[in-house]
Amino acid sequence: MKPKMLMCAPDHFGVRYVINPWMEDQIDHIDTDRARAQWETFYHALNEKAEVHLIEPRRESPDMVFTANAGLLVDGVFVLSRFRHKERQGEEPHYLEWFRQNDREIVKLADGIAFEGEGDALPQPGQDWIWAGWGFRTDLASHRFIEQKLGRPVVSLNLVDPRFYHLDTCFCSLPDDRAMYFPEAFDADSLRQIEARIAPENRIVVSQEDAEHFACNAARVHKTLFMNHATPTLRERLESLGFAVVICPVDEFMKAGGANKCLTLVLDAGDPAEVLPQR
Ligand code: ARG
Secondary structure (H helix, E strand, O other), X not given: XXXXXXXXOOOXXXXXXXXXXXXXXXXXXXXXXXXXHHHHHHHHHHHHHOEEEEOOOOOOOOOOOOHHHHEEEEOOEEEEOEOOOHHHHXXXXXXXXXXXXXXXXXXXXXXXXXXXXXXXXXXXXXXXXXXXXEOXXXXXXXXXXXXXXXXXXXEEEXXXXXXXXXXXXXXXXXXXXXXXXXXXXXXXXXXXXXXXXXXXXXXXXXXXXXXXXXXXXXXXXXXXXXXXXXXXXXXXXXXXXXOEEEEOOOHHHHOOOOOOHHHOEEXXXXXXXHOOOXX
């Protein structure tokens, strides 16, 4: 079965405020035609491998293209995001409405607990746990909440570099017990957590150059990775492990601090091997 993903067209995409370091000096600097063309190319490439659903863009929400931040959908339960910054909080009711109309069970966090969805929460394919970032956008308290509501262990990873403010900017969980990540974005304890679960031969450690071009922010459909950029070294490593690498540049979106993965949300991973085993 084809996986299902959610995207949002960039009709109203722009940089109109600064809530991460990538957005600094970028106010009103988006080339909207170029952004549209990049988004379309990526959308069509992804839509060949997955069934891409669309949520209606909103004029007042220029960051709504980054659907990864809508929430986290696991085992049919949707944990709605609660954004850290007021600039994005207006997106919440639209995601809530979309998931309601699409018959998903919805859970909401207690007041005052920030959580930014798949931007900070990534299941490990074929395993029961969920990796979750905290430190910039998501509160640690949300990890315990998710653990309870979803009945899955949550491995908390502390992000320490403001340029890599969401987990999906510096970490990508991969099938066959692998993960691709940029170690400098994590504190020492978090690196130990990663190393305790991912065997040395399964760790795909990316260089600073790849990290700064958001190589870890890959949108994945089974073993195909849609990436903004990959150095030849990284590309060869991924291909030698059986991944297909499709480069879809989205540098206009990087001005807002996001790339391919941020532009998508997983609605259904599609393959039984991807589904987390029942506990
Ligand atoms: N401008 C957006 C923000 O700062 C970018 C979000 C990127 N999304 C992600 N999943 N990393 O919230």
